[in-house]
Every structure is written in C-alpha cells, then in structure tokens.
Amino acid sequence: MTTTMAFVHPADDRIGGWAAGWRRIAATRHAPVAAGALLAVLALAESIAQARDTPLAKAFGHAVTTPVGESIVHGGGAPPVESGNPALYLVVFGLLGLASTLPVALLWTQPAAAAVVVSATVMLSPVAFHTLTVAGVAAQLICGYRLGRTGSQRLAVLLAAPFPILALAVPSGGEAGVLILLAACLAPAAALAGIARRARAEALENSAARQVIADSLLEHTARGERARIARELHDVVAHHISMVAVQAETARLAVPGMPAAGAERLSAIGDTARAALTEMRRLLGVLREDAEADAADRRPQPGLRLAELNELLDQARQASGTGVRLILRGPPVTLDPGVELAAHRIVQEALTNARRHAPGAAVDVELHYGGDALRLLIRDNGPGPRASVPAGGHGLSGMRERATAVGGELRTGPAAGGGFLVEARLPGAAG
Structure with a gap:
C-alpha cells in the first residue's frame, strides 16, 4: 500500500494562521x-x-505679498483665506x-x-x-x-x-x-x-x-425500504414459520403410538421454529427502529390478489385444525392492486395472531364490498379480551400501516359477544 504525504511549508502555515487570526478579530463586536x-x-x-x-x-490660491511688495497670484478653486x-x-x-x-x-x-x-x-x-x-x-x-x-x-x-x-x-x-x-x-x-x-x-x-436535502431523501428512502422488508418478513416469513411450529406440535399430539424419537424430533422442530420467530422479531425491531414516522407515506408493492385468499384460509385450517370461514357480502369488484395486497396481508396477520393467542378458536373472515369502500372483518371466538400482540411484536402496527398506506383505516379490540375483532375499511373500486 502506498502512502502519500503532503508537505506544508512553514511560511504557508504562518500565513494561514495570521489570516485566521485576522478573521477572528474582525468578527468581534468591538x-x-x-x-x-x-x-x-x-x-x-x-x-x-x-x-x-x-x-x-x-492650498487656496490667493495673493501673497512678498517682502519687497510684489504680488504673486496662485490659481485655485477654493475661496481665499486670510494668510x-x-x-x-x-x-x-x-x-x-x-x-x-x-x-x-x-x-x-x-x-x-x-x-x-x-x-x-x-x-x-x-x-x-x-x-x-x-x-x-x-x-x-x-x-x-x-x-x-x-x-x-x-x-x-x-x-x-x-x-x-x-x-x-x-x-x-x-x-x-x-x-x-x-x-x-x-x-x-x-x-x-x-x-x-x-x-x-x-x-x-x-x-x-442541497446536500442536506439529498441526505434526507436518501435516509427517507432507506427507512422506507427497511420498513417494507420488515413488513414482508413479518407478514410472510413469520406466518409460515408459525405454521411450522403449530403443525409440528399438532402432529406430535395427533399421532397415537408415535415412537419417542419421532415425538422428540417434532418437539425439537417446534422449539426451533419458535426460536426462529423470536430472533425474527428481534431483527424486525432493528429494521423498524427508525421507520415508524414514514409509515403513512409508503404504499405496499402490488402483486397478490384476493383471489388467492382461499388458499391462505386453507393453510390456516390445516395448520390449526379449526374452522375458518370466508363470508362475502356484496358483488366482488376489481380493486386497486395495492388495496388487494393490503387486504391480503391484514387477513394473513390477523389469522396468525388468532392462531398464536387463541389456539383452537374458530375464525370468520368477512369481506363487505361497497360502492366506495371495502370493509374487512376478521373475528375469532377466543376466550374473552386478550392482548393481540406480545411485548415487542409488530402485528397490529404493521396492519395499521398497511391500511393507512392505501388511504384506509384499521380498528382492533374485543368483539361483541367475546373473542377479538380486526376491522379495516379500505378504498373501494378503482376509478
């Protein structure tokens, strides 16, 4: 590796010091x-x-008398002054x-x-x-x-x-x-x-x-990208890992006469999946640490359709072994791709929360198509009021961000008659 050294002449250093000193003096109040x-x-x-x-x-151009009495006149523009x-x-x-x-x-x-x-x-x-x-x-x-x-x-x-x-x-x-x-x-x-x-x-x-604006824009973009990655990890990867944990536990209990080694392996799979979920939540906390303020300005990437919702519900039935119903009200209409993706992710996260906090509870997913809005309700019949997200979780905030990003709103809380309700109102048919 080559090292380049710059030589500064002592005279240049002194001149720079004097210039800095004069600038400091000139800047003083007195x-x-x-x-x-x-x-x-x-x-x-x-x-x-x-x-x-x-x-x-x-100086003034007037006559001056010499000692011999002669007068010398000097020209000038100023008026005469007595000598x-x-x-x-x-x-x-x-x-x-x-x-x-x-x-x-x-x-x-x-x-x-x-x-x-x-x-x-x-x-x-x-x-x-x-x-x-x-x-x-x-x-x-x-x-x-x-x-x-x-x-x-x-x-x-x-x-x-x-x-x-x-x-x-x-x-x-x-x-x-x-x-x-x-x-x-x-x-x-x-x-x-x-x-x-x-x-x-x-x-x-x-x-x-201009540099500050460019840095702010770059930081804003980076925050948005981190938040997008965090949402996708939470909504997709965490969903599938939680299904692995539930299916491993269900298989261990549902198969009679399973050898001890097999039951131990299934239990280890469930423990590993739960540990992976814990580590993922920690990673999501790092990714989302400074991205909360930009949530309302981001739009989800389109790509998934509500037509795939049946497949998501089938996966939830297989994972939990409980009933999951899909209820449609009103004639389905074509929605904006971003709205459909937001609705899909909200349903996915609500099902994950229900499976995690109310295992064995039945879940109803209702889609109310209206002229100007899509009303989405996910209700489970779990026992009484409960915390929907554990400490450090990001489920509710992620759902709320997705709804806000497409111009909608989301409300969560205990359902009338028991259980828990997630209600979202999203923009309706694309104009």
Missing part, C-alpha cells in the same frame, strides 16, 4: 469601533502634518480626516450610511482642498468591501465608480494625486471583492442545503 478609532488617529496625524507643510497660497490664520488649515484638514475615517465605527450596524459619508468625504477632500490621507483611502476600501459583502451591492458599485473619473479630473501631482489614483484602482476592486465573497458564501450555503 472590531469596527477599534478600526474607526485607529484610522481616525492616523488620519488626524496625517492632516496635521499636511496642514503644517502646505503653504496658504498654494494670517494658519489654524484654520488644522481645523479643516482635521475635520476632513475624521469625517473620512470615524464612520467606520458604524460600519457593522449602518453600512450604507457609513460608506456614503466616507466616500463623499474622500472625494471632496482632493477636489476642494487638494488633500487626502492614507487612512481615508483605507477607510474607503474597508467600507466598499463591507458594503458589497453584507449591504447593498448596487450602492457599493455606485460609490466606487466615481473614483476612476476623479483620478482623471484631479491633477496627478503631489501626495493627494497619488492617493486618489490608488483609490481609483482599489476602490472598485474592494467593492467587487466583497460582492464576490458574498456570492461565494451564498453558493456554499445553497450547496450545503
């Missing part, structure tokens, strides 16, 4: 608040540095940095609102004030991915679409130009990555659901 606070601190530090390094006239107020830059840049990052804290609860505020601020900063922070771009990517992953996919694409246009409209020079170009490349990619991750998760969920 992760968005921590991310928003961290990005806000970074954005504020970047904004202060940019405000201190940016000349007033270069003697540098603190205004710190306030404006700081507010822009905070507005482009702090909404990340609300991303898990209000993803659409957070993404709109961040995207609007990130687009406004380079257009109106010629500034942009790395933290702001990172916040934009996070918002786009999260919105595509859990929020509105159309909104995620709509908020990412202006960045490529903005990269063409804003001058490419300086730090802000580089960052807006980076956002133009990564913002649509982040939104599409979130959408793709969402589609993959939905596909995995659908695949898992």
Whole structure:
C-alpha cells in the first residue's frame, strides 16, 4: 500500500494562521469601533502634518505679498483665506480626516450610511482642498468591501465608480494625486471583492442545503425500504414459520403410538421454529427502529390478489385444525392492486395472531364490498379480551400501516359477544 504525504511549508502555515487570526478579530463586536478609532488617529496625524507643510497660497490660491511688495497670484478653486490664520488649515484638514475615517465605527450596524459619508468625504477632500490621507483611502476600501459583502451591492458599485473619473479630473501631482489614483484602482476592486465573497458564501450555503436535502431523501428512502422488508418478513416469513411450529406440535399430539424419537424430533422442530420467530422479531425491531414516522407515506408493492385468499384460509385450517370461514357480502369488484395486497396481508396477520393467542378458536373472515369502500372483518371466538400482540411484536402496527398506506383505516379490540375483532375499511373500486 502506498502512502502519500503532503508537505506544508512553514511560511504557508504562518500565513494561514495570521489570516485566521485576522478573521477572528474582525468578527468581534468591538472590531469596527477599534478600526474607526485607529484610522481616525492616523488620519488626524496625517492632516496635521499636511496642514503644517502646505503653504496658504498654494492650498487656496490667493495673493501673497512678498517682502519687497510684489504680488504673486496662485490659481485655485477654493475661496481665499486670510494668510494670517494658519489654524484654520488644522481645523479643516482635521475635520476632513475624521469625517473620512470615524464612520467606520458604524460600519457593522449602518453600512450604507457609513460608506456614503466616507466616500463623499474622500472625494471632496482632493477636489476642494487638494488633500487626502492614507487612512481615508483605507477607510474607503474597508467600507466598499463591507458594503458589497453584507449591504447593498448596487450602492457599493455606485460609490466606487466615481473614483476612476476623479483620478482623471484631479491633477496627478503631489501626495493627494497619488492617493486618489490608488483609490481609483482599489476602490472598485474592494467593492467587487466583497460582492464576490458574498456570492461565494451564498453558493456554499445553497450547496450545503442541497446536500442536506439529498441526505434526507436518501435516509427517507432507506427507512422506507427497511420498513417494507420488515413488513414482508413479518407478514410472510413469520406466518409460515408459525405454521411450522403449530403443525409440528399438532402432529406430535395427533399421532397415537408415535415412537419417542419421532415425538422428540417434532418437539425439537417446534422449539426451533419458535426460536426462529423470536430472533425474527428481534431483527424486525432493528429494521423498524427508525421507520415508524414514514409509515403513512409508503404504499405496499402490488402483486397478490384476493383471489388467492382461499388458499391462505386453507393453510390456516390445516395448520390449526379449526374452522375458518370466508363470508362475502356484496358483488366482488376489481380493486386497486395495492388495496388487494393490503387486504391480503391484514387477513394473513390477523389469522396468525388468532392462531398464536387463541389456539383452537374458530375464525370468520368477512369481506363487505361497497360502492366506495371495502370493509374487512376478521373475528375469532377466543376466550374473552386478550392482548393481540406480545411485548415487542409488530402485528397490529404493521396492519395499521398497511391500511393507512392505501388511504384506509384499521380498528382492533374485543368483539361483541367475546373473542377479538380486526376491522379495516379500505378504498373501494378503482376509478
């Protein structure tokens, strides 16, 4: 036998561990608040540095007077600001940095609102004030991915679409130009990555659901097949084995002057048959253990006809040596094969129960043909009320299952005037 070993590089193992760790951190409840606070601190530090390094006239495009009195005019779209107020830059840049990052804290609860505020601020900063922070771009990517992953996919694409246009409209020079170009490349990619991750998760969920349905169907089919095998074993094989036991006991007692060896052999045959019945009941218990809930959904396999009922009654007479009568009421009609098989099995099981629990009792089998139903009665004149099935038996439940499976019903209990009655009402003539 050949053994195949897979080698995992330690670097790959470390990368997988880091990725799993980041996913666990991102899934925590306080992760968005921590991310928003961290990005806000970074954005504020970047904004202060940019405000201190940016000349007033270069940022806002107004005239600056040189020491010799000459006036230099710088073009720009923003309104002029007094050159003697540098603190205004710190306030404006700081507010822009905070507005482009702090909404990340609300991303898990209000993803659409957070993404709109961040995207609007990130687009406004380079257009109106010629500034942009790395933290702001990172916040934009996070918002786009999260919105595509859990929020509105159309909104995620709509908020990412202006960045490529903005990269063409804003001058490419300086730090802000580089960052807006980076956002133009990564913002649509982040939104599409979130959408793709969402589609993959939905596909995995659908695949898992289909697998569960397939497994349930397979289990249902297996249960139905086990129950069908259990019914056939109980109705057919157990019936014949019980006849062997009864006939062996009857032969031992009915033949006068039988040698002791022959009587001993017949007694052994009866004991073996009864032991086989006990083992079969144990096996039936295993087969039927988890199939009770599906009984009403199964239909018996057609094949036997009520025309064979006389043969079944002859076998019962020979086995028990008692009277078994067949009583027909109404003109016989053609029934559905499944109904006929259910009726045959019910009669067979009722005769077996009567022979087992009321030995020597006479049995009447009545068939009442009606326009819309077949009424089936099996009555014996055994002594008083009795338990129809021993502990662990499946006779009554099997008969009830067969009746229910073809759309009928079955009732059992003491008969009026003594004995035991099995009454079934099954669908009538096939339409």
